Amino acid sequence: MNVSLRALALALSLVGGASAFAAEPPPPPPTPQELEQRLSSVEQQLQVAEESLRFVETQYSQRPEPDEEQARSRRYSDAEIQYLLGDWSAASVHFYDLVSDPAFRSHPRYADALFFLADSLYQQKNDIGARLYLRELLSQPTPTARHRDALTRYLAISGRLNLFDDVETYVEQARTLFGGQLPPDVQYVQAKWLFRRTDLPASERIARARSAFSPLAQAHGGPYQLQAGYHMAVLSMQAGELPLAILQFQQLLTPLSNEGGSAPTATPGKPVTRSTADTDTRRIRELSLMSLGRLLYEAGRFDEALDRYGQVSQDSESFPESLYEIAWTQVRKGNHQEAKNAVDILLLVAPDSRLAPDAKLLQGHLLQKLKRYDEAIASYDELIGTFRPVREKVDALLNANRDPVAYFERLLARTDTVPDVRTLLPPLALKYASTEREVSRAVKMVGDIDTGKKGAVDARELAARILRALDSRKLETFPELQEGFTRADAVETAVTHAESTLVEVEGLALEPSLTSQERDRLAPLRRERDALAARFATLPTTQKGLEERLRRMQTRVDAVDREAFRLGTEIQGLHAIASAVRKWVDDTRLLRQTPPDEEQEFLVQLQAEVQTLNDLQLELDRTRGRLADERNSAAASLSGEQAIRGRYAAALRSEHEVLSEAERRQSPTAVLTHAHQVRERGEALRKRVAEAQSALRTQVDQRGQRIRAKVLAEQHLLERYEAEVAAVSGNAKQLVGRIAYDSIRRVRRQFYDLVLKADVGVVDVAFTEKQDKTTNIQKVSAQKAEALRALDADFRDVLSEEGR
Template sequence: MNASLRALALAAALLGTAPASASEPGPAPRPSARELAQQLGAVEQGLRGAEENLRFVETQYTQRTEPSEDVSRERRFSDGEIQYLLGDWPAASVLFYDLVSEPRFKSHPRYTDALFYLADSLLQQKNYIGARLYLREMLSLPITAARYRDALSRFLVVAGRLNHYEGVDAFVEKARALSGGQLPPEMAYVYAKWLFRRTDLPPEERLARARAAFIPLAQSPDGAFRLQAAYHLGVLSVQAGDYPGAIQQFQQLAVAPAATPAAQVQALPAGVRRPGGDAFTAPEVDAQRVRELALMSLGRLQYETGRYDEALDTYSRVPRDSQSFPDSLYEVAWVHVKMGHHQLAKNAIDILLMVAPDSQLAPEARLLHGNLLQKLHQYAQSIETYEHVISTFSPVRDTMDNLLRVDRDPVVYFDRLLARTEASPDVSTLLPPLALRYATTEREVTDAIRMVGDIDSGRKGAGEAQDLAKRILQALDTRGLETFPELQEGYTRADAVDSALIHAEASLVRVEGAALEDVLTPAEREQLAGLRREREALGTRFGKLPTTIQELEERRQRMQARVDSVDREAFRLGYELRSLEAVAASIRKWVDDTRLERKSNPDEEREFLVQLQAETQTVTDLQAELDAARARLADERNAAATALAGEQTIRSGYAEALSREHALLDTAQGRLSPDVASTLVKAHEVRAKTEAMRARVATAREVLRGRVEARGRLIREKVVAEQELLNRYDAEVAEVTGNARNIVGRIAYESFRRVRQQFYDLVLKADVGVVDVSFTEKQDRTTEIQKLSAQKDKALHELDAEFRDVLVEEGGK
C-alpha cells in the first residue's frame, strides 16, 4: 500500500499539479506523450500494491468460510476448559452455561463434560443451588463410572451444605453397581462423611449407618483414609456415650507414628468438647493432624472420666508447633485445677498467654488466671488481671450497646448495618474490630451475611445483565460493524483499498486533463476549471482519509488516547462521588449512633436528615450518569478503529467529482492526434482495472455486511431469550429479598446480641472477680486479725496464770 501511494505521488509530481511559484515566469509546459506514459506506469505500479491489499481482504475476510455452529461450540468448549483449568471459575461458568443452555448442544458428545465443568465452577464459587441442579442432571445421564464418581462426590458435598438428602441413596447404589458392588475408597469416605453429617435421620440410625460406612475404611491396613475413618469412629463412640470405646480408638491413633501414609487430605468432624469449652471442629488435616486431634480428644475423655494423670500425660504429647497447642495448655490448666494444683495451673495459663495472647481462648484464660492468682493469695496481681479484661472488653461492650440501642427493629437495624456502598462494602466497617473477630466466628452471623450478600449479588448481577443486554441490542441496532471487531477490521481494510483506488482515479483524471488541455474549447476549459475547484475543495478532506494499515493504526491510537484522557477524568469524578457517598453514610450513622447522647431538637434533626437524603439522592443520580458515560466511553474506545463519521460520504463525493471531470474530458478525446490518443487508450485500460477492483471492493463490503447481519441476528435471538429469563429472575429475587430480609435481619440481630452478651459476661465475671478478690482479701485480713487477737488473749491468760501467785502475794501484803 505504501508503494502504491509513492507511485501515485510520483504521478502527481510528474503532472505538475503543485501551484507555480510567484517567481516563475509562466505556467508549466504541457507534459510530452512520454512523460504521460511514465505517469500511467506509476499509477499501474500503485495499483499492484492496492491489488495485494485487496487480495488480503478477500482471502482473510470474505472468502474464508464462516465457522459452523459445531466449530463455534467446540471453540467455546475449549475456551471454557482453559478457563476452568486456570481456575477462573466465573469465566468458565459463563462459557459453559452458554453451551449447556443451548438445546442443540445436548446431543454433543461433550455435553456431560460441560455439565461437570459448569457444576464444579459453580461449586467453587459456593453457588450450591446451581451446582446441585447441574450435578443432578449429570447423574441422571449415562456417563462413565469415573465421571459418575466425580459428580456424585461433589453432589454429596452440596447435599450436606444444603441439607437436601432426597435421592442420594439411589445415586450411591448406582455408583456401587458401576464399581462392581463396592464403592471406591475415596467415594466411600465421602459417602461416610455425608452420613455422619446428616441431620434428618434419628440419632441411632445415623450413628449405625455412619459406623458401618467408616469401619471398612478404618480396617484397611494401607488405606489412604484409614486414619480419618478411625477418628470418625472415635467421635461416633463419643456421640453414642461409649467413652471406653472412644478412648481405646483414640489411643490407637495417638500412638500412630507421624509418618503413617495418608495420601488424601480430608476434613474431620466435630469432636469431643474441651473442658469448659465449645465443640471442636477440625480443619483440613493430614496424618500428623489426625494424631494431634486424637491426642486432644483422648485428653478430654480422660479428663471427663477423672483420669487426670493420664490426661496430663496425653496433653504433654501435643507438639508445640501444633495449632492445638494453645488449647492443650488451657485444658492442662483445668486438669491441674481439678487436682488442686493451682500453681501448676497458673504456670500453664502463663505459657498460653505468652504463646497465644490474641486467641479466642485468651479472655477465658485471663479470667481463670485471675482466679488462680486469688487462690494463691496474690491479690494485687489478680485484680490487675481482672482489670485488664474489664478495660479490654468494657468499651467494646458499650459500643455494641449503643449500636443495638439505636433501633429495636431487627429488620431496619440489619438493613442499615448492611447498607452497601462502594466505600462501605460489609459489616466490618460498622463493628469494632474486637467485636468483629467474635461476630465472624458465629456461624449464624456468617451465614446471614453470606445470604444477604448472595441476594444483593444476585440482584446486582441481574441488573447488570439487563443493562448489558440492552447495550448489546442497542449496539446491534446502531453500530453494526463495531460490534464485530474482526469483520470491522476487514471492512476498514476494504475502505483503505477503496481510498487508494480513488487516488489512482484522480491521477488518471490528471493525466487526461494534461493530454486534452490543448484541444479543449474556452467554454470547456471554464467548465473544467469549475469542476476542478469543486474536486479540490473535497480533496482536502479526502486526503486525510487513511489508505494504509499504518495510518489506520495511528488513527486508532489517537482516538484511544483521547478516550483514555476523558475516561481518566471520569474515574477521578467517580472517586469523588464515592467519597461523598461515604461521607453521607458516615454522617447518617453518626446521627443514629449519637441520638441518645445529643439534646438537639427532633424537628431540626428531621429537617437535616431530609436535606441529607436529598444530597445523597443527587450523588446517586450523578453516579448513575457517570456510569452511563463511562460505559459509552468503553464502547467508543472499543470502536476506535472504525471509520470516522461521514468517511463514506467524503469518499463518494470525491469519486463523483472525479467522474464528472472525466465525463467532460471524455467528450474531447476525438480531437486528439494519434500519438496522444494512444496515451488515453492506455489510461482507459488502467481505469478498467481500477473499476474491476472497485467492484471487488463493493463485493467484499456486501459479504461483510451480510455476515454482520447473520451474526447480529443470531446474537439478538440469544439476548432476547436471556432477557426473558432475566425478567423471571428479577421477580424471583424480589420475592426472595422480601422474605429473606426479615429472617436474616432477626438472625443477625440476635447473633450480634449474643456477641454483646459474651462481652457482658466477660466484664461481669471480671467485675465479680475484683469484688471477690477484695472480699477474700478482707476476709483473710479479718481472719488474721482475729487470729492475732485470739493469740493475744491466750498470751494474756497465760501471763495471768503465770503471775497469779505473784499478784496474790502482792495483794496480801
C-alpha cells in the same frame, strides 16, 4: 514637480523591469514517456490495492460463514483451551454459554461441557454452582464416560458442604456403577452422612456409622484411615464407651497409624500433594490429643491428661486451648501455682485468643487461692477496665434506637456496598463475638444477593445496548467484519487516488486538442477537485494508516473516560459520607438535644442529596456507556468518511467526461490506450470492492439476527431472575438485621457476664482477705488467751502465796 515626475517614471520603469525579470516561461508539457511512467506508477498502486483486496476477499467477504453446528464446536474448542490453560473464570463463562444453549443439548460433547463447567466452578471454590451442574450431568438418561468422575466429585462436594439430602440415591448409583464395591472417597462420604443423620435413633445411627467407617479405618495405608479412625473414636464417646474411646484415640497417635494415615487424600480432578496430606494428619493428631486429654481428665487420670495436653505443638491452633485445659487439670490436682503458670503462658502467647477473658478470670481466681490478693484484684480490675467500656458502647448502640432490628435493616438497606460486621461492633466486641461467623455469612449472603441484583441490572443494560448497536451500529458490533469492511474502504480510497492520477494524465495528453468551451467547463471542475483533494488526502489508504488513525481517536476517548472514572470515584466517596452521616444521626440520637422537627428536616435534605448523587451516578454510567460505544465505533468512523471520497470521485468523473469528448475527436494514442487499460483495471477493482462490502453487510445482517434472538431469550430469563431476586432480597436483609441484632445482644451479654464475674471476683477477694485477717485475729486472740492461761498457771503458786 518635474523631479517628482522623473522619479515616478524611474520607479515605474524599475517595476516593469522587475516584472519582466520575474516572469518565467511556462514549463514544457510532459513527454509521452513521462506520461507512461506515471501510468506505470498508477499500475503499481493498483497492484498493491489488488493484493489488499484479495486479502479482504479470502479472509473476510468470501470466507464461508460457519453453520450453527460448526460455531458451537468452535466455541467448545475455545472453552476447552481455556480450561486446559487453567483460566477457570474464562472457561466457566464459555462453557456456561454452551450448556445454556438448548440446541447444544443434543451435541455429543454436552456431557463433557457440563463436567468442565462444574470443575471450573469447583476450582473457583464455587461448590454450590459446581454441585448444581454435576447434578444435571448425573441426571442424564444415558451414563457417559464422565459419569463416574462426576458422581465421585458430586459426593465429595456434598460431604464438604454437609448437604446429604440426596446422598443415599447417589451412593446406590455409585454402588451399581462401581460393581458393588464403593471407592474409598464415596465410602467416606456415605459414612459422614450416616454420622450426621438426626432422623435415626442414637443407637442405630452409631451402629450404622461404625459399620461404614470400620472398613476405612482398617484399611492400612488407605487415604481415609486417620479420618475414619477419628470418627470411630468420637462414636465411642457418643455411645458412652469411654475406655474404648480412649483406646481408639491412643491407637491414632501411634507411629504406625500416623505412617499409614499420611497417604494423600484422593480428590477427583485435583491432585493432593504430600503437604496437604501431612496437614490433615497433623490436624487429626491434634484433635485426637485434645479429645484424649479430656477423656483422661473425666476419668480422673490427671497425669496422663497433662501428658497428652503437653504434646500439642506450640504452632497448633489448639495450643491455647490445651494450655487452658492444662490449667484446669492442675486445679483439679490442687496445684494452683502450676495452673497459674499455664494461664500465664496462655495470656503471653495468645493474648487475643477468645479464651483470654476466661483465662484472665481463672488467673485472678488462682492468685486468690495463692493468697496474692493485690495481684488478684489487679487481674480482675484489668479485665473490668478492658470490657466494661466496650459493654457500655454496645449498650449505647442498642439503646439509641427504639427498634434495633429496624435500625440494622435500614443500615444494611441504604448502603451501596454490604457493610462488614466490623461496622456494627467495636473491634474488641467483634473479637469475642460468639456468632461472628454467623453474621459474616449472613452479610455475605446479602452481598451475594445485591451482587446478583446489580448483575441483573448490568445485564439488562448490556442487552439493551446490544440491541441498540444492532439497530444503529450494525457493522461495528462485529469487529472482525468491521475490520474487513475498513480494509475494503482503504482499497477503494487507493483506487480513487489512482483515478485522480489517470485524470491528470488524460488532461495533459489531451490539452492541445481542447477547445475554449471545454477549457471553460474544466476550469470549475478542476477547482472543485483541488478543493476536495486536501481533505481526501487525509484518508488512509493502507492498514498502517488505518491503525494510526484509530489509535489517535481511541486515545482521545480514553482520556475522557479516565476523567469520567475519577468523577465516579468522587460520587462513591460522597455516598459513603452520606451513609456515615445517617449512621451518626442514628447512633447519637440519645446524646443530642436536637428537636425532632430539625432532625427530620435534616434527614429530608440528606435524602435529597443522596437522590442527587444517584441521578449523577446514573448519568455518569450512561456517559461511560456512550464512551465505550464511541471507542468501539472509532474504526467505523473511518469507513464513514465515504462522503468525502464520493464527492471527490464524482468530481473526477465529471472531469473525465469532458476529457472523453475531446478524446473522441482525435485518433487514439498509446498513452490514452494505456490509460484506458489502467482505468478498466481500476473499475474492476472498484466493482470487487463493492461486492466484498455487500457480502460483509449480508454477514452482518445474518449474525445480527442470530444475536438478536439470543439476547431476546436472555432478556426473558433476566425478567424471571429479577423477580426471584426481588422476592428474596427484602426477606434476606430483614434476616441479616435480626441476626446482627441478636449477635450484638449476645456479645453484650457475654461482656456483661465477664464484667460481673470480675466484679464478683473483686468482692470475693476482699471477703476472703477479710476472712483471712479475721481468722488471723481470732488465731492471735486464741494464742493470746492460751498464753495468758499458761502465764496464769505458771504464776498461780506465786499469786497464792502472796495472797496468804
